[in-house]
Amino acid sequence: MAIYNHILTENDFVEQNTLKYPFEERGLQFGDGIYEVIRVYKGNYYLIDEHVERLYRSAAAVKIAVPYRKEDLYQRLDELLKKNDVDGDASVYLQITRGSAPRDHAFPYQTNANLYAYVKDLSRPLEFLREGVTAITQEDVRWDWCYIKSLNLLPNVLAKQAAKESGSYEAILHKNGEVTECSSSNVYFVRDGKVYTHPAKKNILHGCVRMRVEAFCKEENIEFIEEAFRIEDLPNAEELFLSSSTSEVMPLLKVDGQKIGDGRPGPITRKLQQCYEKDANILAEDSFLKEQAATE
Incomplete structure (x- = not known):
């Protein structure tokens, strides 16, 4: 690089x-x-x-x-x-x-x-976007003002390292079982065709891509609900996905070794990936989605 x-x-x-x-x-x-x-x-x-x-x-x-x-x-x-x-x-x-x-x-x-x-x-993580990634869960031990994008990232670093050592892409953080976000991304839970994510309070980073995900959902008539979910809810999700400036809209297929949904990127995640590419003016030759649609 x-x-x-x-x-x-x-x-x-x-x-x-x-x-x-x-x-x-x-x-x-x-x-x-x-x-x-x-x-x-x-x-x-x-x-x-x-x-x-x-x-x-x-x-x-x-x-x-x-x-x-x-x-x-x-x-x-x-x-x-x-x-x-x-x-x-x-x-x-x-x-x-x-x-x-x-x-x-x-x-x-x-x-x-x-x-x-x-x-x-920084190339796009096309293989991960196409195939999806896995995560582990970790207790959220960060300070209470995570909406400030400060340099104090040691808890995030340790959580990301734990994910790496387990062979996973991300660590989903929780306080007393309530999911907040990930070590370096926001996380979303899909149930009954609706997208849930933690409210934009002081204890999470108000992600720039998170704001666009909310806008994409409104454009596509997908209900976007700012409501916290719990780690015990994760195995029952229809879909899970992450978002950040480097991860874009990333399918999440397993958490702590448990499969999410049918173990493949879901239709809402795929739709939001399509919205992201359109919004970012990503050229057709740089997109994996057309190729992906033919194989699913």
Whole structure:
């Protein structure tokens, strides 16, 4: 996977190999920062408005001053793609920290935020989208303000590692048996042709793709219900699926070794995948759905 050469900082574009991370950076020492991962298809941002709006919401929630006005940030992110000659599928990682200052838990006085952004190749996970994935369940031990996309991701990292070690794609998180979301994606439960997912409260990330899934459901007359479900409900689901900027709309076929439905991606998941591809302007030659329909 290629990482492109030019990185955006709050001051300028710099060569990747010349970047010197500031000493006593609060993002390193406290996780005192926020981030976004923005999907790029064929050199074009997908859901950039949603990501930028969430970035500013997260910044306001933790009292970090973003070093750009929104219109300037859009311009700089466009320049980042142009400087790296991006014309394929990629992702942009954007991080803002409170800045660099002598280490102290309290906010530093008159310190400017640090901003970093870089782009890397990211192909679509076509095999997983076509065939589906598996998950395990894990207790949700994160803090209560998961709606802030902060750098404090160690519980997510440990949950994702547990999934990897079990041979699974994701870890479904729950608090006292109530499913919240996954280590790096939102999760959905289909019953009686209706899509259920945890309400957009402070204890989950309000995913940008999650917002589009809700819109897709409305467009397709699929009832979308913000209502939490429980881990004991999972084996009785007609379908389960995940969503995120890197996973798109991902079929989930087994949880803790138990088969979901008939063990194949279901019709609602397939419909929402189709909606996603249309919304993201994914070209027909880059879609697996036509080929998939012929084999199902």
